[in-house]
Amino acid sequence: xxxxxxxxxxxxxxxxxxxxxxxxxxxxxxxxxxxxxxxxxxxxxxxxxxxxxxxxxxxxxxxxxxxxxxxxxxxxxxxxxxxxxxxxxxxxxxxxxxxxxxxxxxxxxxxxxxxxxxxxxxxxxxxxxxxxxxxxxxxxxxxxxxxxxxxxxxxxxxxxxxxxxxxxxxxxxxxxxxxxxxxxxxxxxxxxxxxxxxxxxxxxxxxxxxxxxxxxxxxxxxxxxxxxxxxxxxxxxxxxxxxxxxxxxxxxxxxxxxxxxxxxxxxxxxxxxxxxxxxxxxxxxxxxxxxxxxxxxxxxxxxxxxxxxxxxxxxxxxxxxxxxxxxxxxxxxxxxxxxxxxxxxxxxxxxxx
Amino acid sequence: xxxxxxxxxxxxxxxxxxxxxxxxxxxxxxxxxxxxxxxxxxxxxxxxxxxxxxxxxxxxxxxxxxxxxxxxxxxxxxxxxxxxxxxxxxxxxxxxxxxxxxxxxxxxxxxxxxxxxxxxxxxxxxxxxxxxxxxxxxxxxxxxxxxxxxxxxxxxxxxxxxxxxxxxxxxxxxxxxxxxxxxxxxxxxxxxxxxxxxxxxxxxxxxxxxxxxxxxxxxxxxxxxxxxxxxxxxxxxxxxxxxxxxxxxxxxxxxxxxxxxxxxxxxxxxxxxxxxxxxxxxxxxxxxxxxxxxxxxxxxxxxxxxxxxxxxxxxxxxxxxxxxxxxx
Numbered sequence: 002x003x004x005x006x007x008x009x010x011x012x013x014x015x016x017x018x019x020x021x022x023x024x025x026x027x028x029x030x031x032x033x034x035x036x037x038x039x040x041x042x043x044x045x046x047x048x049x050x051x052x053x054x055x056x057x058x059x060x061x062x063x064x065x066x067x068x069x070x071x072x073x074x075x076x077x078x079x080x081x082x083x084x085x086x087x088x089x090x091x092x093x094x095x096x097x098x099x100x101x102x103x104x105x106x107x108x109x110x111x112x113x114x115x116x117x118x119x120x121x122x123x124x125x126x127x128x129x130x131x132x133x134x135x136x137x138x139x140x141x142x143x144x145x146x147x148x149x150x151x152x153x154x155x156x157x158x159x160x161x162x163x164x165x166x167x168x169x170x171x172x173x174x175x176x177x178x179x180x181x182x183x184x185x186x187x188x189x190x191x192x193x194x195x196x197x198x199x200x201x202x203x204x205x206x207x208x209x210x211x212x213x214x215x216x217x218x219x220x221x222x223x224x225x226x227x228x229x230x231x232x233x234x235x236x237x238x239x240x241x242x243x244x245x246x247x248x249x250x251x252x253x254x255x256x257x258x259x260x261x262x263x264x265x266x267x268x269x270x271x272x273x274x275x276x277x278x279x280x281x282x283x284x285x286x287x288x289x290x291x292x293x294x295x296x297x298x299x300x301x302x303x304x305x306x307x308x309x310x311x312x313x314x315x316x317x318x319x320x321x322x323x324x325x326x327x328x329x330x331x332x333x334x335x336x337x338x339x340x341x342x343x344x345x346x347x348x349x350x351x352x353x354x
Numbered sequence: 355x356x357x358x359x360x361x362x363x364x365x366x367x368x369x370x371x372x373x374x375x376x377x378x379x380x381x382x383x384x385x386x387x388x389x390x391x392x393x394x395x396x397x398x399x400x401x402x403x404x405x406x407x408x409x410x411x412x413x414x415x416x417x418x419x420x421x422x423x424x425x426x427x428x429x430x431x432x433x434x435x436x437x438x439x440x441x442x443x444x445x446x447x448x449x450x451x452x453x454x455x456x457x458x459x460x461x462x463x464x465x466x467x468x469x470x471x472x473x474x475x476x477x478x479x480x481x482x483x484x485x486x487x488x489x490x491x492x493x494x495x496x497x498x499x500x501x502x503x504x505x506x507x508x509x510x511x512x513x514x515x516x517x518x519x520x521x522x523x524x525x526x527x528x529x530x531x532x533x534x535x536x537x538x539x540x541x542x543x544x545x546x547x548x549x550x551x552x553x554x555x556x557x558x559x560x561x562x563x564x565x566x567x568x569x570x571x572x573x574x575x576x577x578x579x580x581x582x583x584x585x586x587x588x589x590x591x592x593x594x595x596x597x598x599x600x601x602x603x604x605x606x607x608x609x610x611x612x613x614x615x616x617x618x619x620x621x622x623x624x625x626x627x628x629x630x631x632x633x634x635x636x637x638x639x640x641x642x643x644x645x646x647x648x649x650x651x652x653x654x655x656x657x658x659x660x661x662x663x664x665x666x667x668x669x670x671x672x673x674x675x676x677x678x679x680x681x682x
Contacts, residue, residue: 047492079570080585081486083496083552112564124564126485312674317582319675322499322551341678349680 013048014055022059029064037068037157039141040100045076045085050092054099061099068157071100072137075107075306084323086314091332093307094340097347102165104173105303106133110209117212120182135288136177139295144248144281153281163246163279164299166272169350170243172303176203177295178211186289193249193257196294200247201261207240207302220266241354242267242300247280251292254282269354304351311344355403356387356396365406372410379494381413381476383469386541386615388420389622395632397622398647404619405650408657412494413504415472416612418541422465425449428537429513447514471596472510472540475604478558478592485563488556488590496588497552497608502657503664506606507545509538512599526561526601530569533605534577541615548611549668550579554588559601561591580664581672610668613661620654627651 029035038060042053053071060069073092076085096103111132115124119132143152146159153159164173178196181189199211206218218239245267249257262278287293317323318337328334355361364384371380384407387396407414429447448471449464479488498504511532532538533555534546557566566589579586596602626632627647636642 047495077567078585079567079574080587081589082492083583083586083588112567116564123562125562129563312677313585315677316675320582322582323495325501326495326498342680345678345680 014052014059017052018055018059021056022063025060025063034154035064035067036155037070037101037161038064039070039072039157041072041074043074043076044089044092045074045082046088047082049074050088054092054095057096058099068161069100070102070104070157070160071096072104072106074133075105075109075310077108077112078306078309081108084317084326086310086317087323087327087337089310090314090340090344091337093347094343097171097343100171101161102171102173104175104297106136106175107209107306114180114210118180118182118210120185132180135180136175136295139177139250139287139293140175140248140297142250142283142285142287144250144283146281147279152283159281160246160297164244164297166244166276169347170299172307172347172351173297173299174302175295175297176200176209177293178203179290179293180211183289191290191292193253193292193294196292197247197257197259197261200294200296204242204245204262204296204298204300204302205240205267207238209302220264240301241269242298243269243272243277243354244299245278246297247278248295248297249280249282249293250285250287250295251290252284252286254284254292257282257294301351301354304348307344307351308348311341311348315341355384355400356391356393358393358399360385361399361403365403365410368406368410379412379491380410381415381490381493382407382411383415383417383473385417385419386619388418389618395626395635397619397626398632398636400619401623401654402646402650404616404657405653408502408504408653411504413498413506415506415508415606416541416615417469417508418615419465421540421542422468424537425468425513426464432514448510468510468540472508472604474596475510475556475558475602476606478594478596479556479590482592482594484558484590484592484594486589486591488554488588488592492588492590493554493606497554497606499551499583499608500660503551503608503660505612506608507543507612508540509533509535509605509607510540511538511603511605513538526565527569527572529601529603530555530573533603534573541612543609543611543615545607545609545611546577548578548609548613549665550577550583550586551608551610551664552583552586552588553577553579553608554590554606556590556592556604556606557601558592558603559595559599560593561601563591566591578668581667581670610661610665613658613665616654616658616661620651620658623651623654 040053040057040060042049044050057069057071060067073096075089076082082088093103108129111129112124114132115121115128119128121128140160141156143156145151146153165171178199179186179189179191199214202208202214202216202218203211205220206215208214215238220239245262247259247262249259259278259280262280263275268277318341324334324337327337364382368380368382371378384403387393387400393399426449429449433447449467476493477490478484480490494504497506509532511529536542536544539545555566555570570587570589633644633647636647637644
């Protein structure tokens with residue numbers, strides 16, 4: 002609904018701003034301590050993307066020092082809304098200015114998880130949403146940060162601290178294993194080394210789920226100069242990271258060895274070693290999984306989908322199709338160009354990690 | 355469009371609505387005349403009306419009587435064929451007025467019911483809940499890439515359901531295939547051999563997102579889409595099906611296949627206009643001048659030309675537009 006988003010962004014947003022910000026203020030005042038804002042929205046349709054972006058901007062203006070995390074659902078590649086690529090470009094470029102971090106879920110990936118890992122035959126949005134909720138729960142449920150003796154009081158803040166060290170790099174991805182159907186779960190046994198090995202390879206090889214992982218991809222050998230490293234990585238489709246956060250929940254969690262994620266070869270060369278990787282743990286099991294491991298990462302894994310979206314949007318823009326729908330609500334061609342430029346910049350930054 | 359009231363008063367009301375409520379979308383269903391229209395001046399009426407529709411409507415759903423007749427005949431044939439197991443539920447056909455005003459069935463009722471059912475499907479998301487709601491304004495927003503090219507081909511399925519509950523209901527996928535078959539279209543045209551600019555699937559009933567995605571994947575390869583909109587699908591899911599069905603589908607396609615209909619209209623107009631036949635009836639009316647005719651004619655010609663330009667891109671290998679270069 003950026004298609005109807007721009008009415009949302011330009012018309013409905015301002016119209017309802019006062020009411021919405023009023024509601025927010027009441028909730029904020031009730032808090033002893035404001036941890037931050039967690040906004041959830043889709044990027045393809047109208048209300049989510051338009052209204053969501055507008056509200057995020059309002060929140061940023063009203064609460065300049067609060068953390069704002071936006072969870073954004075990326076649409077199916079084969080189309081849910083025809084102007085989804087325009088909406089995505091406009092949303093992401095605006096969110097980058099007001100939000101602290103953008104946590105991405107791709108409908109295609111979640112759909113595949115439902116189909117291939119959960120064995121659901123007729124997948125409904127309820128199933129898709131359940132998977133997303135599980136993944137988010139695995140991040141936001143209480144846990145102990147490193148060396149802490151109490152549960153973290155400020156998960157949003159801790160998340161930002163670990164993941165977003167540079168304002169140019171705000172795109173976060175989530176991988177959570179294991180994920181399987183009830184029936185399979187009854188017959189499965191998990192070990193921390195096994196789970197961590199899979200997660201690490203999923204990160205390196207840019208696998209979105211625990212199936213079809215390419216075990217051939219390896220991190221580059223140490224000591225390569227940055228330029229050569231880049232070519233090496235591109236050839237092997239190696240996914241370079243900026244930051245990684247492991248969240249481990251379940252039995253014997255203290256014994257889990259996360260050393261594999263501290264390997265400097267996984268990270269971009271301009272980061273000082275040791276800062277890029279962190280781990281949260283709790284012995285409490287999560288959602289009927291005896292052991293559950295989540296990886297939140299700021300890496301190149303969204304580069305290809307982002308490039309795809311921008312490419313398609315640009316092609317459409319070249320023919321000016323649908324642009325009149327936006328200009329009639331106040332989004333000019335210059336605004337489009339600004340958004341495209343912002344995203345090309347983000348793509349370039351992530352490419353050269 | 356062929357008669358006077360529809361084309362004249364109808365488009366006048368359209369203009370009034372635009373003046374009074376400029377922000378509200380105007381979606382128009384118009385019945386286009388067939389070749390053997392009994393109104394001799396129908397080409398004039400139609401072309402004059404076309405100009406109004408192009409300039410003042412946001413979205414037009416053209417209907418042809420011949421297509422409606424074909425659908426009615428198909429249903430009547432099915433119900434009278436008496437094939438074993440093929441008996442259809444009378445109330446479920448899209449020509450039945452079940453649930454509407456009772457009384458003697460009037461002529462054209464069956465045909466009108468088809469259009470009524472199409473409109474019901476169009477507005478279903480606005481009236482009932484669903485997992486992927488689609489408002490009326492989203493139809494315009496998603497299906498109209500350029501302001502004048504807002505003529506959509508509609509097709510409805512299923513036409514009926516079988517009465518015998520022991521016969522398994524036609525596979526869901528069949529419903530999607532039917533939506534792209536010419537037998538279910540409300541105008542005679544050939545979308546599969548023209549160019550799709552955009553397509554919307556408005557689904558009602560017990561259908562999930564995976565069914566939708568699967569069928570889009572399946573049908574996509576056989577449908578030619580314009581280069582900059584290869585994945586141009588808009589989808590809506592409403593959980594409440596129409597009376598008598600477990601699910602239904604309305605497909606709206608913005609496709610260059612409407613061009614031949616317009617060209618035919620233009621030709622029939624020219625046949626009369628060349629000889630200035632019947633023109634004096636119109637020019638007697640205050641406010642009507644010859645320029646109305648010539649302007650209407652050029653409006654139609656430019657519309658056809660816009661479609662031509664898009665058709666010219668069909669099948670050409672379009673290179674991706676060069677992306678912005680960012681200094682690193």
